Amino acid sequence: MLEKFAHKTDEELFVYLKSKDRTVSRQAFDEIYSRYANKIYTYCRKVLNSSNMSEDIFQDIFIKFYESVQKIDEMSNVQGYLIRIARNLCLNEKTRGKVVKVPFDESHYEYNDTKIENNEIADILHTSLDALPEDFREVIVMKEFMDMSYKDIAFALDVTVSVVRIRIFRGKQKLREIMTPYIDDIQNEN
Amino acid sequence: MKEHEFLKPDEKLTAFIDGELSKEELGTLFYELAQNPDMQEEFNQLMLIKNTFRNKQMAAPDFLKEKILTKVGLATPTLIERIFSPAFYSAIFAGSWLRIASVSSLVLLIGLMIFSKFNDSNSNSEMRQILLTSESSAPQYPIMSSQSEDETVSTNSANNSSTSRRVNSQSGLAASNRNAVVIPVQDDLSDELAQLLNNDNLSAKESNFRAIDNSHPYNANYFDFGGANSYGVVQSPNYTSLGRFLSNVSLSFKKFGAYSFPNFDLAASNEPIMNNFSIGANYKVGKNHSVGFAVGQENFMMQFDQQEGEIIYDYKQSYNSTWYAGTYKYVFAEIGNSGVIPEFNLLMGASNVGPLGKLGGGIGYMISDNFVVNVGLDYSAMFYPSRGDWKNGKWFMTQKLGYSIGIGASL
Numbered sequence: 179m180l181e182k183f184a185h186k187t188d189e190e191l192f193v194y195l196k197s198k199d200r201t202v203s204r205q206a207f208d209e210i211y212s213r214y215a216n217k218i219y220t221y222c223r224k225v226l227n228s229s230n231m232s233e234d235i236f237q238d239i240f241i242k243f244y245e246s247v248q249k250i251d252e253m254s255n256v257q258g259y260l261i262r263i264a265r266n267l268c269l270n271e272k273t274r275g276k277v278v279k280v281p282f283d284e285s286h287y288e289y290n291d292t293k294i295e296n297n298e299i300a301d302i303l304h305t306s307l308d309a310l311p312e313d314f315r316e317v318i319v320m321k322e323f324m325d326m327s328y329k330d331i332a333f334a335l336d337v338t339v340s341v342v343r344i345r346i347f348r349g350k351q352k353l354r355e356i357m358t359p360y361i362d363d364i365q366n367e368n
Numbered sequence: 369m370k371e372h373e374f375l376k377p378d379e380k381l382t383a384f385i386d387g388e389l390s391k392e393e394l395g396t397l398f399y400e401l402a403q404n405p406d407m408q409e410e411f412n413q414l415m416l417i418k419n420t421f422r423n424k425q426m427a428a429p430d431f432l433k434e435k436i437l438t439k440v441g442l443a444t445p446t447l448i449e450r451i452f453s454p455a456f457y458s459a460i461f462a463g464s465w466l467r468i469a470s471v472s473s474l475v476l477l478i479g480l481m482i483f484s485k486f487n488d489s490n491s492n493s494e495m496r497q498i499l500l501t502s503e504s505s506a507p508q509y510p511i512m513s514s515q516s517e518d519e520t521v522s523t524n525s526a527n528n529s530s531t532s533r534r535v536n537s538q539s540g541l542a543a544s545n546r547n548a549v550v551i552p553v554q555d556d557l558s559d560e561l562a563q564l565l566n567n568d569n570l571s572a573k574e575s576n577f578r579a580i581d582n583s584h585p586y587n588a589n590y591f592d593f594g595g596a597n598s599y600g601v602v603q604s605p606n607y608t609s610l611g612r613f614l615s616n617v618s619l620s621f622k623k624f625g626a627y628s629f630p631n632f633d634l635a636a637s638n639e640p641i642m643n644n645f646s647i648g649a650n651y652k653v654g655k656n657h658s659v660g661f662a663v664g665q666e667n668f669m670m671q672f673d674q675q676e677g678e679i680i681y682d683y684k685q686s687y688n689s690t691w692y693a694g695t696y697k698y699v700f701a702e703i704g705n706s707g708v709i710p711e712f713n714l715l716m717g718a719s720n721v722g723p724l725g726k727l728g729g730g731i732g733y734m735i736s737d738n739f740v741v742n743v744g745l746d747y748s749a750m751f752y753p754s755r756g757d758w759k760n761g762k763w764f765m766t767q768k769l770g771y772s773i774g775i776g777a778s779l
Contacts, residue, residue, distance in 0.1 A: 220424075244436075322417075
């Protein structure tokens with residue numbers, strides 16, 4: 179019997195993903211992919227800052243995730259598990275020094291605001307984000323780009339919620355410090 | 369979130385913008401915010417950051433998904449793969465015994481058509497094996513065929529078959545050494561026999577044996593159950609694909625060899641492709657239980673008497689029958705981790721001669737997760753009526769005891 183997976187929880191999808199029936203497994207995979215693909219891809223792009231490398235790592239993440247699912251019996255936090263895999267693979271790549279930074283590519287972002295002022299602020303913000311220390315940048319990417327809760331971020335990073343809260347606070351304070359002069363200039367020009 | 373009670377005001381502000389502050393904490397935050405212009409400025413800047421980042425999630429390129437699916441083996445299946453997918457069968461069979469019965473009937477019908485056609489092509493050679501001869505001590509009687517009128521008399525010397533005919537009489541001219549039926553006959557039996565020899569119409573019509581005459585209404589495969597020999601079915605303990613139809617289906621192929629009761633040296637006149645073989649399909653209905661069906665062909669030795677007028681004929685024949693049967697199989701637990709699995713199987717079905725049953729036991733050895741080889745002992749019994757008359761004919765039984773070897777494959 180074909181199942182409708184759109185309303186299934188992550189935990190239920192995990193069970194279906196382990197099915198020997200390839201059709202069922204495929205449907206479960208499709209649903210999980212639709213929920214988290216953009217988040218994971220965004221994470222890769224923001225952490226690696228490389229389009230080509232991000233695509234390779236992105237594939238590896240889902241392949242490793244699928245393989246892992248077949249080996250374990252229970253998964254309480256699919257998103258967190260995916261992020262953990264993504265984080266490990268991305269950090270490995272960075273450690274190996276394979277990552278070649280490329281200029282920020284605006285075409286991958288869905289700008290809803292056509293005002294030049296806001297686009298300029300966005301450019302500055304993204305540049306500022308790249309300038310943040312890794313620990314701060316990572317949690318802000320997870321919070322702002324991936325819309326994860328402090329709790330989910332804590333799970334993915336294997337730290338406490340307090341650590342996440344402090345890192346986000348300090349990261350945003352850094353962003354404010356970097357951005358404030360630019361924002362003032364833009365606002366004064368207009 | 370209790371820990372937020374100890375946050376500094378600007379830390380609390382960040383948590384509030386991120387939606388991580390409880391309702392109780394909001395009251396104190398709003399009070400501080402209203403009293404502190406610097407905090408208001410910070411709030412505006414944090415909201416600007418928040419709104420700028422919002423909706424900036426990046427879309428993964430579409431081609432990446434297909435690449436991933438291919439690598440993990442979940443790529444879009446081909447048409448053939450769809451047809452043979454468990455989901456397809458699950459969709460067909462889900463909750464509908466009527467549909468199961470319909471599909472089973474269709475499969476059975478196709479099987480019957482195939483084997484009926486096959487039997488027709490061999491009927492002549494088989495029928496010639498039904499012979500009536502005299503005992504060695506008696507005069508050489510003609511050999512009568514039950515086939516047709518134009519295929520009547522041949523001589524015993526012209527035929528290697530050992531089928532015999534005996535005649536009981538008070539004079540003891542040809543006393544049967546079996547069957548206590550004694551019929552009075554005329555004193556001058558020689559004359560009768562002479563007439564018998566010269567009678568062109570002697571060729572067996574309905575008065576001769578017709579037990580295997582497919583044209584007879586009671587013999588024409590009316591009692592086909594679509595049967596099965598369940599030997600060689602894989603029952604892997606590691607088989608975890610429960611609830612999927614095909615995951616529980618297994619196919620078996622089995623070879624028979626047996627000693628017959630009665631037994632006599634009478635070669636089979638034909639060797640069909642599936643002689644002493646069976647093919648079956650089983651469906652696992654429980655941890656240890658499987659049911660299914662099988663089709664097979666076997667030689668059965670038959671010996672029976674039949675009275676015609678004042679004469680009792682003793683018939684012997686080695687008949688190759690095609691049978692169809694339903695099967696049940698019980699699989700015991702694996703012996704240790706040896707891969708050896710004892711099993712018991714029961715088969716009930718029918719052939720174009722009469723109903724038959726089989727009782728077997730043996731062991732299977734798993735050579736892989738999907739293949740098993742089997743050896744075992746089989747007892748078979750088949751009942752058949754004289755003249756093929758299920759209502760009025762006299763019933764006889766033939767039995768076999770022998771070995772079986774087989775191979776099974778799970779899907």
